[in-house]
Amino acid sequence: MPPQRRHRSTVACQKCRGRKVRCSVTVTGIPCIRCAQDGIECTIKDDHHTFSLSSVGSSNDCSTTALSGAYGHDPGTIRLPRNTHSHVTNSSRGLSLTRQSNATMSSQLDAEHQRNMDEEQSGAEISHAVRGERGADSEMPFYTGERPGVTAVIDVCSQPQSPMPRHVLLRSAPRVSMSEVDRDYLQAQGVFSLPCEASRRELLQAYFHNLHPILPILDVGILNRLHNPEGISTPELLIFWSLASVAVNQYGPLTDHVPQYVQSSMWQLEGFHFRKELRDRFYELAKCTFNVGGVTDKERLLQSALLLGFWHLDRDSHSQPWHWTGIAVSLCQIIGLHRNPDSVKINPSVTQYRRRMWRRLWGACIFRDRWLSLTLGRPMRIHLKDCDMPFPTVEDVMGDVADIPTSLRDLYLPPDLAQLSECGMAIQKFSKALESIISLGYQQNGLAPTLQQCEDLEGELLRSDICGLASCQGSRVGAFYLYHAQLHYQATLITFYRPFLVMTPSDLPPAAEGPWRDSMRNRLEAAAASTNTIVDSIVREGLISYAGPMTPPLLVPAMHVHLLNCKSENPLTQTLGYSKLELCMAVMRELQKTYTSASIFCGIFNEVLAQLSRDYTPSLSSGWASQSRQAGSIPTQEVATEPGPPDQEQIPFDNELLERLLNESLANNMWESMSMLDHSFDLPNEGW
DSSP: OOOOOOOOOSOOOHHHHHHTOOOOHHHHOSSOHHHHHHTOEEEEEOSSOEEEEEOTTOOSOGGGSOEEEGGGOOTTOOOOOTTSOOOOOSSHHHHHHHHHHHHHHHHHHHHHHHHHHHHHHHHHHHHHHHTTOOOTTEEEEEEOOOTTSGGGGGGGGSBTTBOOOSEEEEEOOOOOOOOHHHHHHHHHHTTTOOOOHHHHHHHHHHHHHHTTTTSOOSOGGGHHHHSSOTTOOHHHHHHHHHHHHHHTTSBOSOBTTBOOBSOHHHHHHTTOSSHHHHHHHHHHHHHHHHHHSOOOOHHHHHHHHHHHTTOOOTTTTTHHHHHHHHHHHHHHHHHTTTSOTTSSSOOTTSOHHHHHHHHHHHHHHHHHHHHHHHHHTOOOSOOGGGOOOOOOOHHHHHTTGGGSOHHHHHHHSOTTHHHHHHHHHHHHHHHTHHHHHHHHHTOTTOOOOOHHHHHHHHHHHHTOGGGGOOTTOSSHHHHHHHHHHHHHHHHHHHHHHGGGGTOOOTTSOHHHHHHHHHHHHHHHHHHHHHHHHHHHHHHHTTOGGGOOTTSHHHHHHHHHHHHHHTTOSSHHHHHHHHHHHHHHHHHHHHHTTTOHHHHHHHHHHHHHHHHHOTTOOOTTSTTHHHHHHHHSSBOOOOOSSSOOOSSOOOBOOOHHHHHHHHOTTOSOOHHHHHTTOOSOOOOOOOOO
16 A cells, blocks of 8 residues: 655745745744744745734734735735635634734743743853852852863863852842742741740850850851841741750850759740750751741851751651751752862952851861761761862851950850860861771771871871860860860771771781781770770769760760670670770760760660670669660660650660670771661650
8 A cells, every 4th residue: 555645734834834844824823833933924925915924023912913914905814725724714703812822822932032041141140250240239159160060161261370260159049939828837837936035045145155166157147136036037047946956955154153054944934844845846947947938048058957967856767967967068069168269369259258157167067977977877978089178267267256246245155265166176177087087997898908008097196186175174165175075086096996906907917917906906995995084074073064966976986895895705804894884874874864866875785785794784774774684675764854755665676786786806886887777766856
């Protein structure tokens, strides 16, 4: 059967005929879709007439469109050949329908064309900003990226001696008008209902005295708005609820040299029964504002995500801290905070204020990424080989203090902020060594290190700035900050020495392996003993009340070493192991009144000790271990000072986890073992 012949429509505009493509004029009328898209005149010719409509400069009002026909025909009537199937007639109804159709099509095409032009303009704006051409309202930071990114093509316009900047400022994003539905939702959730003045003051004091010196992610200038929040903006609301979720568990400033908690009268005044219930409420308000509040300022979103990264829900398998910290790191890299804006030459687009704040935010992201990755046994998100942003300094922290009045400075900031910040910045800078430690001894597919690599890294650790810290000892909170820095240092040393119990450098002679491994073990146990000495000093000096959400994980490396000594065949070593471990456990039980991570650590170690020695009963455990052996699991520890949720479930433990904690031959440490926990822990809530 011969193929069926395809017949081309006899009605088509001149352009479609020339291109030999299908024309839509019999459906849409004049102009056809192709001519309208190309912005050209659409012309139809038959043997007797010519009809045309120019789509160039067409408007949404069809009455302004020029129809023209030959021989003086009324342009309102378009006569098409009789053999077409067009429904267009010369009746007034047909004319009206045709004009409405043309108007709708023209309006849609105009909107699409305008959107394309706007998108192209945004790309052109990036090019203009890179060349130093920007408008007065250019305040939104933008990072163009590195090669082989698409924006690297702009480099073809630059001279080798004058490279283009990577950090530029674009026009601020249009202010998002919150929908009535979203505003009603936020209102119903209570986002716009701030605590009373006394409660706000306590929260701000607790935050800026405890967390700000070590993690200075907020500009203190925000106190000008939060102290008197009349007409407070949504981004500022987001910051307030975020910091409140952390500050509610912290101590406030000293009163007669006695540390004061955020007072119980505060949460009673706000209508809550206990502290953790109020903290849960603050977190939900912050999360609601983050997701629904329409905040587009990436720097504010980054600050909020870092603060929310301290949140930990009892049934989420530790996913919340990891989730929020991941958002913070992503925002950092989107803005380009991992790259120094002045790496090649001074970038005039970046103010001195922004330089200081960007260094502070970047240092905080590295700090949280390093220690949270180590705690949860997850891969680090930040690799310093891709980064050249300098670490923050004390001058960066103190640079914005002058922006607030003296009255607010005295009310909310610690008088020794500079000394406390020195400890905080030393800890942040020291945390970068964790990447080298993980690469050297813990990479899944890594090669055995050489002796020179081990000695170089150990020398770098021993020469750390933390070893020489002494300037923040003037106050009680300063003394705790110094001890806290030393806990970070000893935990890092233990993490470095731990894999060498079973691993030796690749180029070490076989005869030297035994003595070298014994030397590493001695140094490991010395670091664990130093941790106990620091903990003992904190307890004796009455500083345990200053412990924050980052304190409990710092005790775990030493506790793991003590646990291994509890397996020793030497009775004296075994006794000392139990004794040292019990000191850490006693402190951990005190911390579990506030922090869920401490509760989980207590439960794990009690169960391990119960498996290790059926006769072991800790002297300070109040019968907890004996209860665990009778019930087969660890019940939730009740908080003596504050009531908690009743009827907590018992905690199941995985036998494989217990075997790993007791197996000295395994190269992974306690941090990695913690990542095996997939069970739900129904414990009091708190952040890491």
